[in-house]
Amino acid sequence: MYVRAAAALASVTGSVVIGVLVLPTAAQAASWHDRPVVVAHRGASAYAPENTLEAVDEADDLGTTWVENDVQRTKDGALVIIHDTTLNRTTNVEELFPDRAPWNVRDFTAAEIAKLDAGSWKGAEFAGERVPTLHQYLKRVDRNHQKLLMEIKSPELYPGIEDQILSQLRKDGWLRYEHVKHRLVVQSFSADSMRTMHERRPQIKTGFLGTPAVADLPAYAKFVDQINPSHTTVSADYVSAVHALKGPHRKQLEVYTWTVNDAVTAQRVAGFGVDGIITNNPDVVSEAVDD
Known part of the structure; x- marks a missing residue:
């Protein structure tokens, strides 16, 4: 025109x-x-083994800027990227360590976990994929110029993990202004963990995973920037209630919903006004919200 x-x-x-x-x-x-931000859940986990470097790269190949992951701690204090608190669903730990049930992440050393095949369960073409350390994961996300929504998984099992994560973020350059301002959000199902993270490093954006009662939202707004509910519990009214509040950085609270894997649901929650959609299928959701 x-x-x-x-x-x-x-x-x-x-x-x-x-x-x-x-x-x-x-x-x-x-x-x-x-348009909601589209976040690749555990990487592009519909197409590659979740929480692996291959899943990060697959998300990048699909043009997805944001990836989500889960951080836990090994027996000897290393930070690794895995969702379950046990190793047997996504690795061959039962084969290599048959006498170590229930195969808790926290009961294995970093060296032992590094031996595990974290890809074959998803397909023979992924054989040999490893459980990455947080250091390895941060390097790959940085190399791809992506952004990170990091979940602290079950922090009650790992006292002090918030300080460890901050130390690793600092070592890998993720506490520099550009990263903290534009490329990093830390979330958890634990309000206490997010309160700790905010107290330790107030500049970092934080998110609470769950659907607090509307009456409780002002209390959360003191230490989190996002309220991130399941798509099964979110509604237009709930999103409006969250958006009515400002978080600790004096900006409107955001809503990122999970885990949305089909176009119909993506368009429904986008219609509610959510700020982000976390998905195993970032290509499907991106196309749906663009439409």
Whole structure:
């Protein structure tokens, strides 16, 4: 529209139009602004073994900027990326260590976990994928110029893990201004863990996983920037109640909902006004919210 108008002006005035600034319509601008952020849950876990570097790369190949992961601690104090508090669902730990049931993450050393195959359960083409350390994971996300929604998994099992995570983030450059401001959110199902994280490093955005009662939201707004409920518990009214509050950084509280893997649900929660959608299928959800 703007190019045609400029051409018409040139033909009438005889002047030469050097450059034209093309601006979106108000409707286009609103649409782009309102599009929820799409977060690859445990990486693009529909297509690659969850929480592996392969899943990070798959999300990158799909054009997904944000990835989500889960952090736990080994017996000897290393930080590793795995969802379950046990190792047997996503690795071959029962084969290599048959006498170590129930195969808790916290009962194995980093060296032992490094031996496990974390890919074959997803398909033969992923054989040999490993459980990454937090250091390895941060390097890969950084290499891909991606952003990270980090979950502290079951922090009650790992006293002091918040300080350890902050130490590793600092070593890997993730506490620099650009990362903290634009590329990092830390979340947990534990309100105490998020309160601790906020007290230790107030600059970091934090999120609470769950659906607190509306009456309790002001208390959460003191130490989290996001309220992140399951898509089965979210509604337009709930999103509005969250958005009515400002978090510790004096910005409107956000809502990231999980785990949405189909187009219909993605469009439904986008209609509620959520700020982010966490999904195993980032390509499916991205296409749905674009439509």
